[in-house]
Structure formats: structure tokens, C-alpha cells
Amino acid sequence: MGEAQRGLLSVIEKLKGSTEQEVRIVLLGLDNAGKTTLLKSLASEDVSTITPTQGFNIKSVASHGMKLNVWDIGGQRKIRPFWKKYLENTDLLIYVIDSADKKRFEETGLELSELIDEENLKGVPVLIFANKQDLATSSPASEVAEGLNLHTYRDREWQIQACSAVSGEGVQDGMNWICNNIVNKKK
Amino acid sequence: MAEEESEWILESIVGYLGSPEWVIPVSDFMENKCTVFDDEDENKLSYTDIHLQYKKLVETLLGNYMQEVGINEQQFLDACTSPFAKTKTLQSVFQPVLATDDFQMFRSLMVQKNTELQLQALSVIKEMNGALPECLTDGVDVMTELQDQEMKILQEVLKKSKDEYDKEMSRRLLLEHKVGSSSDKRLAESSKAQNTSSAASQPSGAAKLTSRPVTTDERQTLARAGGERKSAAKSSSTSKPSPDCGSNGVESRVLPAVRPPVKSGDPPLSAGSREQSSSLTPPEGWLEEAHREAGFSKPYTELSASQQEQLQQRAAYLRQQRDKLHALKKEQQKPKQTIVPEEAPAVVTPEISAEEKKKLQKRKHLADKLKEEVIKK
Numbered sequence: 001m002g003e004a005q006r007g008l009l010s011v012i013e014k015l016k017g018s019t020e021q022e023v024r025i026v027l028l029g030l031d032n033a034g035k036t037t038l039l040k041s042l043a044s045e046d047v048s049t050i051t052p053t054q055g056f057n058i059k060s061v062a063s064h065g066m067k068l069n070v071w072d073i074g075g076q077r078k079i080r081p082f083w084k085k086y087l088e089n090t091d092l093l094i095y096v097i098d099s100a101d102k103k104r105f106e107e108t109g110l111e112l113s114e115l116i117d118e119e120n121l122k123g124v125p126v127l128i129f130a131n132k133q134d135l136a137t138s139s140p141a142s143e144v145a146e147g148l149n150l151h152t153y154r155d156r157e158w159q160i161q162a163c164s165a166v167s168g169e170g171v172q173d174g175m176n177w178i179c180n181n182i183v184n185k186k187k
Numbered sequence: 188m189a190e191e192e193s194e195w196i197l198e199s200i201v202g203y204l205g206s207p208e209w210v211i212p213v214s215d216f217m218e219n220k221c222t223v224f225d226d227e228d229e230n231k232l233s234y235t236d237i238h239l240q241y242k243k244l245v246e247t248l249l250g251n252y253m254q255e256v257g258i259n260e261q262q263f264l265d266a267c268t269s270p271f272a273k274t275k276t277l278q279s280v281f282q283p284v285l286a287t288d289d290f291q292m293f294r295s296l297m298v299q300k301n302t303e304l305q306l307q308a309l310s311v312i313k314e315m316n317g318a319l320p321e322c323l324t325d326g327v328d329v330m331t332e333l334q335d336q337e338m339k340i341l342q343e344v345l346k347k348s349k350d351e352y353d354k355e356m357s358r359r360l361l362l363e364h365k366v367g368s369s370s371d372k373r374l375a376e377s378s379k380a381q382n383t384s385s386a387a388s389q390p391s392g393a394a395k396l397t398s399r400p401v402t403t404d405e406r407q408t409l410a411r412a413g414g415e416r417k418s419a420a421k422s423s424s425t426s427k428p429s430p431d432c433g434s435n436g437v438e439s440r441v442l443p444a445v446r447p448p449v450k451s452g453d454p455p456l457s458a459g460s461r462e463q464s465s466s467l468t469p470p471e472g473w474l475e476e477a478h479r480e481a482g483f484s485k486p487y488t489e490l491s492a493s494q495q496e497q498l499q500q501r502a503a504y505l506r507q508q509r510d511k512l513h514a515l516k517k518e519q520q521k522p523k524q525t526i527v528p529e530e531a532p533a534v535v536t537p538e539i540s541a542e543e544k545k546k547l548q549k550r551k552h553l554a555d556k557l558k559e560e561v562i563k564k
Contacts, residue, residue, distance in 0.1 A: 007250075007260065008246050008249055008250055008253075008260060008263075009246060009287060011264050012245075012284055012285065012287050012288045013288045014268070054229065054231070054232075055229050055231040055232045056229070056230050056232065056235075057229055058230065058290065058291060079232065082232050082235075085235055086235070
């Protein structure tokens with residue numbers, strides 16, 4: 001509430017009058033991290049024919065009596081400047097990391113720290129998926145957390161969750177964390 | 188009291204949402220911006236900006252309206268969430284308003300608008316032309332059009348080459364006694380040239396002319412050169428001297444698509460006598476002509492590798508056709524000329540004199556060089 005500057009648009013938001021609680025989740029991460037695969041796996045869709053995302057995908061998933069609107073935005077370098085446009089009114093950020101791509105841990109850590117500093121994401125909880133655990137060359141979640149300096153994030157809730165978007169392993173655990181966290185937060 | 192108020196406010200709002208002040212700007216916006224919205228699963232980044240613009244538009248419109256009527260946001264909200272507003276018809280009236288907050292709804296409205304406009308365009312085209320052009324109807328492949336076109340061209344070419352052949356035959360009857368040995372030489376040369384050509388396929392004399400292998404590449408080449416071909420085809424039947432141009436520099440430069448072996452097989456350049464070479468030209472002249480048409484349709488240097496390959500495929504095909512004509516001719520010559528060899532290189536090669544060999548080599552070298560130069564440019 002108290003968003004006087006949003007004025008009429010926030011009124012319209014209330015007009016929808018759906019009984020479900022709606023949650024806006026933004027799904028970000030470098031290209032080839034597995035964001036779209038994760039999104040499709042959340043929506044129980046086929047994950048075998050996924051191509052690099054040039055724009056963005058949206059899926060609405062019902063979970064724990066809430067409607068999660070998940071926005072997956074392409075992670076290619078040339079698209080990353082557009083991320084900012086999607087952060088407004090975000091309830092939660094999911095950040096996906098390719099745990100097997102050690103060479104780019106630094107790059108992905110940098111992108112994440114820039115996101116954390118965004119005004120629109122102030123205090124927004126972050127769930128980090130250490131994806132691609134099905135690959136033999138992947139680093140464990142603890143190592144990824146270290147690579148990203150996650151321990152320095154003290155201004156918000158965060159969680160790192162090992163997962164494999166392809167097999168679905170660990171994905172539900174992450175979603176449970178999200179729902180518990182949002183429920184606490186929104187009340 | 189509050190309910191009554193909500194009722195008239197709601198009525199007023201619904202009235203506004205049906206009035207030109209609202210409908211015109213909103214539908215203008217949608218019609219102008221909907222073209223990028225397709226039914227793909229993935230959203231384009233540009234949708235977001237358009238959605239943002241839409242939000243601003245609606246905000247401005249509704250803001251102005253509320254100011255005019257003198258209601259505040261709370262009254263607006265109360266009215267719109269009152270039980271009266273929950274009917275289905277009113278929900279659809281509110282859709283464009285709700286679309287500001289719901290991207291998915293906005294997107295589906297835009298996709299719907301885009302489809303509507305496309306259908307409108309189709310019906311306009313249908314009205315104007317009586318029927319839709321084939322390319323706009325479902326299930327008709329563009330390739331069939333090309334195929335039709337190609338068949339027409341092919342028939343024309345075959346007809347022309349037969350005409351030329353008939354003419355040549357009548358001329359040949361007159362020149363018959365001269366033809367003998369020099370014709371041998373020419374044939375020997377041309378078959379030698381074919382042996383050196385990598386793309387040249389062995390002539391299959393028995394094969395019918397119409398049974399040509401149709402490849403997609405060829406079709407494209409044909410379609411591209413098609414427009415010119417028709418006019419050029421007419422002129423080529425009358426312009427006999429054109430093949431002679433092959434020997435002058437300027438002409439060869441625009442002919443790089445013709446591969447060296449073809450050139451060296453060019454009758455006008457052969458050591459044979461002039462008058463008789465002109466009687467032999469028609470098929471070759473036509474081949475040369477076709478090459479030139481294809482070559483002229485675009486400067487060779489601008490062609491991509493695949494297009495060059497297409498040209499070469501075409502050249503190979505044309506050579507094949509020529510060979511078939513040769514075979515036909517020879518068969519008819521047989522009763523008159525007993526010594527015409529049957530396209531057998533093994534028999535023919537020894538008959539080439541050392542001098543002619545040299546000449547051939549020289550010519551090939553020249554052609555190679557020319558080709559190289561042109562490609563480099």
C-alpha cells in the first residue's frame with residue numbers, strides 16, 4: 001500500500017479481484033544457465049526442445065494456494081540491459097547458475113551483485129538455483145555460494161538450492177522455500 | 188447511499204469505456220502497435236515497451252475522465268468492484284483497463300487484434316481481386332508456381348532447340364559434302380573438352396530430352412533468370428553470331444559462370460572451318476546464351492558461392508542437353524556419314540593433332556586465367 005505515485009495503476013491492480021494471492025517472480029541468470037528449462041519444468045512442460053531465449057517467457061504456476069507468475073528473461077549479454085525493466089513490483093528473484101560453468105562464476109556473480117543493488121529489488125528475497133547438478137563436472141552448491149560471495153548478502157533473505165532443471169531434482173525444494181518465504185513476507 | 192453512488196459511477200464509467208473518447212485512442216493504439224504481436228510462445232522484448240506505453244495511455248485517459256466527472260480513485264475502485272460490475276458483459280468492457288496490469292491479457296488482446304487486421308486485409312484483397320493470390324491461400328506451395336514456370340521455360344527451350352536443329356538439318360543437306368572430316372575434328376575436340384571437365388556428365392544418348400533431373404537449385408536459378416530468359420530466348424533464335432562473341436575479351440568477362448571446359452568446346456573457336464561451325468552452333472549457341480542470361484541477371488562477382496554452384500549445376504545440365512542433341516544428330520547422320528565416331532574418347536583422342544592439343548591447352552589456360560581474375564574482383 002501507500003504507493004501514491006503509482007496511483008491509478010495500483011487501483012486497477014486491485015480491480016482484478018482474484019481471490020488467489022498473486023506473486024511476481026523474476027527468473028534471471030546468464031545465458032545457458034537453464035532458466036527456460038527451469039521455467040518449463042516448473043510448469044510441468046516438455047524440456048527437450050528449448051532454444052536460447054531472445055525475449056522473455058511467462059508462466060503462471062499454482063502452488064501452495066498462490067498464483068506464481070514467473071517471468072523468465074533471456075540471459076544473453078545483449079539482452080541483460082533489459083533486465084531492469086522487469087524488476088518493478090517483483091516479489092522474489094530466482095537466480096539460476098550453471099554449476100558446471102566454473103569459468104563464468106565471476107561473471108555471473110557480478111551480474112547478481114548488480115541486480116541486488118537495484119532499487120526495485122530492495123529487500124526482495126533471492127533464491128539461487130545451483131543448476132545442472134546432473135552433470136559430472138558441476139560444482140556443489142556450497143562451492144557456488146562461495147564463488148558468488150553469497151555470505152556478503154545480509155540485507156535480505158536468500159537461499160541456495162542445488163538442482164537439475166532437466167531431471168527436476170531439487171526444483172520442488174526451492175519452490176517450497178519460495179512459498180514459505182513469500183507467505184511470511186506478504187503478511 | 189454508497190451503493191447508489193457506486194451504481195451511477197459504474198454506469199458512467201461503462202458509458203465512458205464505450206464512448207469515442209476512450210474507444211478511438213485505445214483502438215488506434217492497438218491497431219498501430221499490434222503488428223509485432225504474434226502467437227509465438229516466447230515474448231519479444233519490444234512487447235514490454237508497448238505495454239508500458241499502453242499503461243500510460245490508459246492512465247492518462249482514465250485520469251482525465253475521472254477529473255472531468257469528479258470522482259476519485261477510491262470511488263472508482265468501489266464502483267468497479269461492486270457486485271454490479273461482476274457481470275460477464277461488464278467484465279469484457281473492463282478488459283482493456285485490466286490489461287494495463289496484466290501483461291498476459293494485454294498480449295492476448297494484441298494478438299487478437301493482429302489476427303483481426305490480417306483477416307480484414309485478406310478479405311479486402313479478395314474483394315478487390317475476386318480471389319486470393321495463391322501465395323496467400325493455405326496449403327499452396329510456392330514451389331508449384333515455380334515448377335509451372337520452369338516447365339514452361341523448359342518446353343520453350345526444347346521447342347526452340349528443335350527448330351534450330353531442323354533449320355540446321357536443312358542447311359546441312361546443302362553443305363553435306365563439305366562436312367565430313369572437319370566435323371570429326373570438331374567433335375573430337377568437344378568430347379575431349381568434356382573429359383577434362385569435372386562437372387560434365389557422360390551423355391546418355393538414349394535418354395529422352397524431357398527426362399531431366401529437376402533439382403531445387405536449378406529451379407531457383409531458373410526462376411531468377413526466368414524473366415529475362417523469355418525475351419532472350421526469342422532473340423537467341425535469330426541471333427546466330429552471338430556465340431562468336433565468346434572469343435572477345437569483354438564478352439568473356441561477363442561469362443565467368445561458363446566453366447573453362449565449356450568454352451574450349453565452343454565450336455567457333457575450334458580449328459574447324461568457319462562456315463561449317465555456324466551450321467553446328469545452334470545447340471552450343473543456345474547453351475552459351477543460357478549461360479549469359481544467367482550471368483547477366485547478376486554480375487558474377489556478386490553471386491554467393493551457392494549461387495555460383497547453381498550456375499555450374501545449370502551449366503552441367505545444359506551440357507548434358509547439348510550432348511543429347513549431339514547424340515541425336517549423330518544418329519541421323521550415320522546413314523550419310525560412315526566415319527562419324529560415337530562419342531568415344533578412346534577412339535577420338537588419337538586423332539587430335541599436336542598442334543590442336545596445344546591450342547586447346549592455351550585456350551583452357553586463358554579461360555582459367557580470366558575466371559580467376561573475375562572471381563578475384
